Amino acid sequence: MMTACQQTQKEESNSKEATGLPYDDPEFKGKIGRTYQDSEMDWPDLPSPKADAPNVIVILLDDVGFGMTSTFGGSIPTPHLDSLANQGLRYNRFHTTAICGPSRAALITGRNHHNAGSGFLAEWATGYPSYTTMIPRATATVAKVMKYNGINTSWFGKNHNTPDWETSAAGPFDRWPTGLGFDYFYGFNAGETHQYYPVIFENTVPVEPEKSPEEGYHFQTDMTNRAVEWLRIQKSISPDKPVFMYYAPGAVHAPHHVRKEWSDKFKGKFDHGWDKEREIVYARQKEMGIIPQEAKLSERNEHVPLWDSLNDEEKKFYTLLYENFAGYLAFTDHEVGRLLKTISELPDAENTLVMYIVGDNGASAEGGLQGTVNEVKALNGIPTSIEENLKKADEIGGPNTEPHFPIGWAFAGNTPFPWVKQVASHFGGTRNPMVVSWPKVIKDKGGIRSQFLHLIDVVPTILEATGIDMPEYVEGVKQRPIDGKSFMSTFTDADAPEIRTTQYFEVFSNRALYHEGWVAAHQHTFPWRQDLAPGYEDETWELYNIAEDFSESNNVAEQYPEKLEELKAIWEQEAEKYHVFPLDDRGAGRLAVPKPSPLGDRTEFTFYEGATRIPETAAPNTKNTSWTMEAMVTTQSGAKDGVINAIGGLGAGYTLFVKDGYPTFLYNFFEADIMTIKSSKKLPDGLSNIKVDFIYDGGGVGKGATVVLYVNNGKVGEGRLEATVGGRFGIDTFGIGVDTGSPVTEEYSVNQFQGKIEEVNIKLKR
Known part of the structure; x- marks a missing residue:
C-alpha cells in the first residue's frame, strides 16, 4: 500500500511531467508483434509550434542613445531602421537596465536582471546570488522554451551573459548560448570585441576570420552573412516552420571600428559641437512627434565642458571621434538592413515578428572626459594627451585604434534625457527606442506607442505571439515566475491600457522607481570615475512627474516630499522582492574581488x-x-x-x-x-x-x-x-x-x- 508521502511524491512527479520541459517521450500507440508482419508502426508525435506561429527576430544594438538614430530624431541617418518603423511601430517609452549584460539577461529570460543573477557585469561579479552573473536554471531563457516547443533557435553576435571565467575551452558550457537554449551560436563571449580581429566562437569552438582587415574583413559583416545564411537554409529546408533569431551586434559599443568611406560621410556634420547638437535633435524630435510638444530639454550636465570652452585641438579630436562613431552607426544600419532584406524575402515574411531594440542602454560615457584612441588604456585609468591622440587622427576607426568619444557626445546622444549609460536612475541610461514590425498583425504603419515598457516584457510578448505557455518546470528545475507582461495588445491598439505601472531600476547603486506616472531617482556613481565609492550617507533623491514631464527636466522633490517618500518606500519593497541587495558602489574595486577560476589557486x-x-x-x-x-x-x-x-x-x-x-x-x-x-x-x-x-x-x-x-x-x-x-x-x-x-x-x-x-x-x- 502506498504511503501518504509516496502519494505526494507521485503527484508532484506527475505535476512536473505535465507542466515541464522538455516533454516526455510520447507513448507508443502502435503494436509490437514477433515480426514486422504482425506489428503496427506509430511514429512519435514530436513537439511542434502552433500552425500560425510567427518567425521571431529580436535585434539588439549596443550603447545607442535615444537621440542618435534618424528614426527617433537623431542626426545619424538610419534609413533601414526608418523603413522598418514606417512599416511598423515606434515605441518611445521602452526601458533597459542601463548596462549591457544585465539588460541582455532581462531580455532573454523575462526576469528582472537581479532575479536572473545579473545585477552587474561579469567582470565586476561578486559572490552574492544576484551578482554572480551565473543565470540560474530557474530563469530559463525564451530560446530554451521555444526550442523544446519545436522552434529552431539561433544567436548571432555579442554574448555578455556567460561568466567571464567560464568562457575558456574548459567551459562549463551550460551558460554558453548553446547551453541556454540556442541551437546555433556565432559570436563572441565578452562585453566587446575588436571588430577587425574578433574573438569568435561557433557554438563552443573558436574560429578565426576567413580574411584579414586588409582584405576587407569586419565582424559586423561576417556575423550578418552568417545570420542570412542560417535564415535561408532554415526556410529552404522547412519553409513553413517558424524560427527564432537573436541578432545582437557588438555595434556600436567601443571600440568604434569602421572604414573611412563611412566616417568620411560625416565630415563637418558635427563641427557645431555637443551643446548645439542637443538643441538640434530636441527640435527635430518635437517636429517628428517622437516626444510631446510640451516636453522640455533636460538641463545640461555640469560635468560636461561647454563646447565653446574647448581649444581648437580638442574640438578637432572630439569631432573626429564622433564622425567616426556616426559612420559606425550608419554602417551598422546598413548591415542590419541586409538582414531585414533577407527577412522580407522569406516565404512567410508577412508572418514575421521583428522586435528591434535600439540599444541595451543609453549612449556611453566610458570614453571619459577626453575620449581616446586606446580604449583599453583609458579603462585602466591612464590618460592620453590630445597631442598623442591626434598623432593617430588619420587612423581613427581603423584596425590600429580602439576609439571612444568623450562624455559630451554621450549626453547629446541621449537627448532629451539626463545622464548616460550605467546611470540607471535617469532615462539617459534606461530609455531606448524600440521598433516592432509584424505585417500580418500590425496595420497602424508608422504609428507611435507610448505605453511604459521594460525589457522583461519582451519574453511574455513573444510567448503570447507564438502561442507558447511558460512551463512550471524546465529540465526538472522549478521556474521563477516571469516578471514581465505581454504588450501584444499595443500592436493593434494605440490606446491599449498600460501593462506596467511599477518598475524599479538599479545599477552600481544608481537607483530609480517608476510608479503610476512618477519617478523617484538617485544618481550615485559616475561612469567615467569607477574608482570612486561615494558611500550611502546623505543620499539625494529627485522626483519627476513624467506624466507631465516626459524628459525628466523638472525635479519636483521639494514640492512633493510625501510622494517622494512613498516612491522610495516602494523602491525598497521592489528591491527586496527582486533580490537587489546588497548594494555595492565600489566601482573598479569590484574588479579585484576574487572570482571562480578554472586555474584555482595554482601558480x-x-x-x-x-x-x-x-x-x-x-x-x-x-x-x-x-x-x-x-x-x-x-x-x-x-x-x-x-x-x-x-x-x-x-x-x-x-x-x-x-x-x-x-x-x-x-x-x-x-x-x-x-x-x-x-x-x-x-x-x-x-x-x-x-x-x-x-x-x-x-x-x-x-x-x-x-x-x-x-x-x-x-x-x-x-x-x-x-x-x-x-x-x-x-x-x-x-x-x-x-x-x-x-x-x-x-x-x-x-x-x-x-x-x-x-x-x-x-x-x-x-
Missing part, C-alpha cells in the same frame, strides 16, 4: 600547442607580480620564426616570438612604451630552451619591472619597464604558438610558429 602552468583563444581571466595572471616563462621548442634551419606565447593585442599586451631566428620578448604598455628585448644570439637547430624572467618591482599595482631573456640558460638580453599593465590587457586573448585576434605587435615576420613547441611553463612568484 605553475604548462601549456602545449593548440592552447589558443584563452580569455585573460582563464590565463595565468602575470600582472603585478614576478614570473618566469620557459619554452621548450624544436626548430630546424629556415623554419624558426613565429609566436611562442602572446596575450593582449595592439592596445596592450606582451609576446615572446622568434624573428629571423632571434628570440624576442616585447611588452606593449598601451602603445605609450613598447619595450623590445632581442636575443643577442640566434636560436640553434634542434631542441632549445627560451626563458623570460620578469622581475616585478613590487609595492603596488602597475609598477615597473626588469626583464631578462635567456636561451639555453645563457643570458641573451635585458630590458627595463618603468610601468606595467596593472588592470587588464584588454579584449584579446592568451595563446600558444600563434597570436590570434589583434596582434600585440606588427613586428612579426611570421605569426604562427614554424617549429614545434614541446611545452610552455609559466610560474608565478607570489
Whole structure:
C-alpha cells in the first residue's frame, strides 16, 4: 500500500511531467508483434509550434542613445531602421537596465536582471546570488522554451551573459548560448570585441576570420552573412516552420571600428559641437512627434565642458571621434538592413515578428572626459594627451585604434534625457527606442506607442505571439515566475491600457522607481570615475512627474516630499522582492574581488600547442607580480620564426616570438612604451630552451619591472619597464604558438610558429 508521502511524491512527479520541459517521450500507440508482419508502426508525435506561429527576430544594438538614430530624431541617418518603423511601430517609452549584460539577461529570460543573477557585469561579479552573473536554471531563457516547443533557435553576435571565467575551452558550457537554449551560436563571449580581429566562437569552438582587415574583413559583416545564411537554409529546408533569431551586434559599443568611406560621410556634420547638437535633435524630435510638444530639454550636465570652452585641438579630436562613431552607426544600419532584406524575402515574411531594440542602454560615457584612441588604456585609468591622440587622427576607426568619444557626445546622444549609460536612475541610461514590425498583425504603419515598457516584457510578448505557455518546470528545475507582461495588445491598439505601472531600476547603486506616472531617482556613481565609492550617507533623491514631464527636466522633490517618500518606500519593497541587495558602489574595486577560476589557486602552468583563444581571466595572471616563462621548442634551419606565447593585442599586451631566428620578448604598455628585448644570439637547430624572467618591482599595482631573456640558460638580453599593465590587457586573448585576434605587435615576420613547441611553463612568484 502506498504511503501518504509516496502519494505526494507521485503527484508532484506527475505535476512536473505535465507542466515541464522538455516533454516526455510520447507513448507508443502502435503494436509490437514477433515480426514486422504482425506489428503496427506509430511514429512519435514530436513537439511542434502552433500552425500560425510567427518567425521571431529580436535585434539588439549596443550603447545607442535615444537621440542618435534618424528614426527617433537623431542626426545619424538610419534609413533601414526608418523603413522598418514606417512599416511598423515606434515605441518611445521602452526601458533597459542601463548596462549591457544585465539588460541582455532581462531580455532573454523575462526576469528582472537581479532575479536572473545579473545585477552587474561579469567582470565586476561578486559572490552574492544576484551578482554572480551565473543565470540560474530557474530563469530559463525564451530560446530554451521555444526550442523544446519545436522552434529552431539561433544567436548571432555579442554574448555578455556567460561568466567571464567560464568562457575558456574548459567551459562549463551550460551558460554558453548553446547551453541556454540556442541551437546555433556565432559570436563572441565578452562585453566587446575588436571588430577587425574578433574573438569568435561557433557554438563552443573558436574560429578565426576567413580574411584579414586588409582584405576587407569586419565582424559586423561576417556575423550578418552568417545570420542570412542560417535564415535561408532554415526556410529552404522547412519553409513553413517558424524560427527564432537573436541578432545582437557588438555595434556600436567601443571600440568604434569602421572604414573611412563611412566616417568620411560625416565630415563637418558635427563641427557645431555637443551643446548645439542637443538643441538640434530636441527640435527635430518635437517636429517628428517622437516626444510631446510640451516636453522640455533636460538641463545640461555640469560635468560636461561647454563646447565653446574647448581649444581648437580638442574640438578637432572630439569631432573626429564622433564622425567616426556616426559612420559606425550608419554602417551598422546598413548591415542590419541586409538582414531585414533577407527577412522580407522569406516565404512567410508577412508572418514575421521583428522586435528591434535600439540599444541595451543609453549612449556611453566610458570614453571619459577626453575620449581616446586606446580604449583599453583609458579603462585602466591612464590618460592620453590630445597631442598623442591626434598623432593617430588619420587612423581613427581603423584596425590600429580602439576609439571612444568623450562624455559630451554621450549626453547629446541621449537627448532629451539626463545622464548616460550605467546611470540607471535617469532615462539617459534606461530609455531606448524600440521598433516592432509584424505585417500580418500590425496595420497602424508608422504609428507611435507610448505605453511604459521594460525589457522583461519582451519574453511574455513573444510567448503570447507564438502561442507558447511558460512551463512550471524546465529540465526538472522549478521556474521563477516571469516578471514581465505581454504588450501584444499595443500592436493593434494605440490606446491599449498600460501593462506596467511599477518598475524599479538599479545599477552600481544608481537607483530609480517608476510608479503610476512618477519617478523617484538617485544618481550615485559616475561612469567615467569607477574608482570612486561615494558611500550611502546623505543620499539625494529627485522626483519627476513624467506624466507631465516626459524628459525628466523638472525635479519636483521639494514640492512633493510625501510622494517622494512613498516612491522610495516602494523602491525598497521592489528591491527586496527582486533580490537587489546588497548594494555595492565600489566601482573598479569590484574588479579585484576574487572570482571562480578554472586555474584555482595554482601558480605553475604548462601549456602545449593548440592552447589558443584563452580569455585573460582563464590565463595565468602575470600582472603585478614576478614570473618566469620557459619554452621548450624544436626548430630546424629556415623554419624558426613565429609566436611562442602572446596575450593582449595592439592596445596592450606582451609576446615572446622568434624573428629571423632571434628570440624576442616585447611588452606593449598601451602603445605609450613598447619595450623590445632581442636575443643577442640566434636560436640553434634542434631542441632549445627560451626563458623570460620578469622581475616585478613590487609595492603596488602597475609598477615597473626588469626583464631578462635567456636561451639555453645563457643570458641573451635585458630590458627595463618603468610601468606595467596593472588592470587588464584588454579584449584579446592568451595563446600558444600563434597570436590570434589583434596582434600585440606588427613586428612579426611570421605569426604562427614554424617549429614545434614541446611545452610552455609559466610560474608565478607570489
